[in-house]
Amino acid sequence: MKNVDYIIVGQGLAGSVLAYSLMQKNQKVLVVDEETETSSSKVAAGLCNPVVFKRLTKSWMIDDVLPYAKEFYRNQEELLEDQFYFDLPLFKLFVDESEQEFWKQKSNEPHLFDWINDKVEYPFDKEKVNYAFGSSKTLQSGFLKTGAWLDKFKKYLIKNDSYLNHKFDYANIEFRSEEIVWKNYSAQKIIFCEGYQSINNPYFDWLPFKLTKGEVLTVNFEKLELKHAINKGVFILPYDGDYKLGATYNWDDLDEIPTEEGRNQLLKKASKFINDEIKVVNHQAGVRPTVIDRRPLLGVHHEHQQLAVFNGLGTKGVMLAPYFANKMVDLLLKNEVLPNEVNINRFLKKEA
Numbered sequence: 640m641k642n643v644d645y646i647i648v649g650q651g652l653a654g655s656v657l658a659y660s661l662m663q664k665n666q667k668v669l670v671v672d673e674e675t676e677t678s679s680s681k682v683a684a685g686l687c688n689p690v691v692f693k694r695l696t697k698s699w700m701i702d703d704v705l706p707y708a709k710e711f712y713r714n715q716e717e718l719l720e721d722q723f724y725f726d727l728p729l730f731k732l733f734v735d736e737s738e739q740e741f742w743k744q745k746s747n748e749p750h751l752f753d754w755i756n757d758k759v760e761y762p763f764d765k766e767k768v769n770y771a772f773g774s775s776k777t778l779q780s781g782f783l784k785t786g787a788w789l790d791k792f793k794k795y796l797i798k799n800d801s802y803l804n805h806k807f808d809y810a811n812i813e814f815r816s817e818e819i820v821w822k823n824y825s826a827q828k829i830i831f832c833e834g835y836q837s838i839n840n841p842y843f844d845w846l847p848f849k850l851t852k853g854e855v856l857t858v859n860f861e862k863l864e865l866k867h868a869i870n871k872g873v874f875i876l877p878y879d880g881d882y883k884l885g886a887t888y889n890w891d892d893l894d895e896i897p898t899e900e901g902r903n904q905l906l907k908k909a910s911k912f913i914n915d916e917i918k919v920v921n922h923q924a925g926v927r928p929t930v931i932d933r934r935p936l937l938g939v940h941h942e943h944q945q946l947a948v949f950n951g952l953g954t955k956g957v958m959l960a961p962y963f964a965n966k967m968v969d970l971l972l973k974n975e976v977l978p979n980e981v982n983i984n985r986f987l988k989k990e991a
């Protein structure tokens with residue numbers, strides 16, 4: 640029998656960030672992952688956009704989570720000797736005058752000073768990009784090459800004897816008074832970071848996910864070259880010599896299969912403002928672990944204290960994971976109370 644402090648199920652963003660956060664506190668972890676190619680984390684474009692474009696409001700808890708996330712990924716870069724996080728302006732292309740006016744008004748509100756620029760700019764080739772009403776950019780945006788980081792971090796886990804490529808099966812869990820056992824591993828707790836597959840977990844199937852399938856294309860253009868990310872209904876992000884074009888949102892068709900409909904939807908939206916041939920290089924789909932109230936899911940099981948969950952990162956896993964993994968560590972190691980907004984107990988049925 641091999642003893643660790645925590646068994647973590649899932650090596651997506653949630654499981655990986657949590658694993659490292661625990662390792663930094665000298666905890667021994669075992670991360671178990673079945674290595675699906677289509678996990679939400681591997682498919683994600685990894686964008687960190689500090690504002691919600693629709694209403695031009697700050698993204699939830701941005702002042703706390705973004706500095707935390709940047710520091711976490713910078714530390715990973717030092718540890719793994721590679722670059723994964725890139726600062727990059729994200730330009731919002733205005734569809735009409737009123738949208739441009741709304742942005743200008745909002746950029747004068749002090750709480751948005753740090754997050755959106757106040758100037759209307761025309762940095763793109765007008766022949767190739769259709770944006771008669773100009774554009775303006777977000778400040779402090781960027782993106783994480785999620786797949787590259789997860790790959791490198793997996794190697795780090797393997798080197799530290801902390802990784803197992805295996806499907807975690809619930810039937811093999813054995814509850815003992817002082818520990819929990821799974822196959823030939825014993826631990827204080829098992830922490831589930833299974834992304835949307837959590838819906839199959841018999842201990843946490845009461846958590847109210849409202850899952851969202853997303854599709855993203857990797858594309859290239861005949862002539863157009865972009866140095867910045869742009870958004871006009873869809874985003875286009877320069878990525879490893881190509882571009883990520885995304886993403887779709889589908890609440891009904893919850894599988895990881897790329898569809899003709901998703902592809903056409905993205906290409907149609909992009910060709911409304913790109914006057915160039917768009918060549919599709921790759922097409923991926925994944926399911927985001929989105930929750931009914933759009934907040935993460937953290938906590939220990941109300942009956943089985945040896946089981947915990949870290950999930951529900953929704954559409955913003957890159958920004959949210961480091962800050963909330965730290966909250967999870969404080970809960971596990973210092974028994975600190977979780978913020979109500981993210982505590983899974985918010986969904987426990989109250990006794991009459």
Ligand SMILES: Cc1cc2nc3c(=O)[nH]c(=O)nc-3n(C[C@H](O)[C@H](O)[C@H](O)COP(=O)(O)OP(=O)(O)OC[C@H]3O[C@@H](n4cnc5c(N)ncnc54)[C@H](O)[C@@H]3O)c2cc1C
Binds near residue numbers: 653671887
């Ligand atoms: C198309 C698309 C675009 C996106 N774009 C962005 C973006 O630009 N920015 C952003 O921040 N977020 C984005 N997201 C959301 C982001 O991907 C998620 O918030 C985040 O990756 C969720 O991470 P996770 O670790 O919770 O889940 P997952 O990535 O799904 O990881 C779960 C892991 O658990 C493993 N697992 C599950 N069950 C088992 C089991 N029983 N045994 C073993 N292993 C198991 C799986 O193999 C997987 O590796 C996007 C998502 C999609 C689909």
